[in-house]
Amino acid sequence: MADSTPPVEVTQEKDIRVVEFTNSRILDEGNITDIGRTLNVLIDERANPKLLLDFHTVDHLSSAALGMLINANNRIRQKNGQLRLAGIKPQIMEVFEITKLNRLFRILPGRAEALSSFAQ
Amino acid sequence: MPVSGSNRQSGRGADAAGNGTPVSAKMVFTINSDHDATLGVQQQILDRVENAGFAGRELFGIKLALLEAIANAINHGNKKDPAKHVHIEARISPKKIELLVEDEGPGFDRRGVPDPTADENLEKCSGRGILLIESYMGRVWWDRGGRRLRMVKEHIDSR
Secondary structure, eight states: OOOOSOSEEEEEETTEEEEEESSSEEOSHHHHHHHHHHHHHHHHTSSSOEEEEEOTTOOEEOHHHHHHHHHHHHHHHHTTOEEEEEOOOHHHHHHHHHTTTTTTSOEESSHHHHHHTSOO | OEEEOOOOOOOOOSOTTOOOOOOOEEEEEEEESOHHHHHHHHHHHHHHHHHTTOOHHHHHHHHHHHHHHHHHIIIIISTTOTTOEEEEEEEEOSSEEEEEEEOSSOOOOGGGSOOTTSGGGTTOSSOOHHHHHHHHSSEEEEEGGGTEEEEEEEOTTOO
16 A cells, blocks of 8 residues: 655755655665665766665564665675765664664764764 | 455453453565555554554664565565565564565575675665664574564563
């Protein structure tokens, strides 16, 4: 049953694309596929993409969602881009810590800190 | 769509002395190897888990473990074969959650699953489901050649 609401809202802060999830649960495969597709478009549209993923609405995510994020991270690095994650709630942060993906991603507490952390 | 949404609830209510002994409800489902088909089943189970008094990190972990177990059954066990089914059972009480997820695949050996937290595996896009299941559920074990997964979570305030 497809939800017609876009899975993410995308805004621009200078040369940084800010992606905010519209669904509090990045769990089901259809949703994850849609998000991954959207991220790929954003990564492909410029030479050195700068992407900030804002998780403040996210209450649940699955290992499939983590895989989607890793794929995005790999694609961004191939293009010498930068990726930041921000606004991750404690229960979600624990998932990143258990899987040690907090070592792979640059995770900042909030959007403001994340925006400031991008190298020019 | 579930093949059979047999939501069999067997349990007992108050004991003979009328002490209001908690009811342990058993739920049984058999579903197709389709992720959409599992959403309603997961929600039914998790509603019962929440009604039994599980909340916070415990509820979060049970939800994640159930989702990961079903995803593994569909993707890795049944190889997304629409002709194969996933059998799910849940026994829920205020003190303990017992979950069972069984696929119709060839089975597997848990010891052969790579550690997803190892440096060489960190950037791989899959392989974290079992780690998450084992991290959030108190007891986890497989039988029937790896086709059947059992998970138990006791409420932390249980005595």
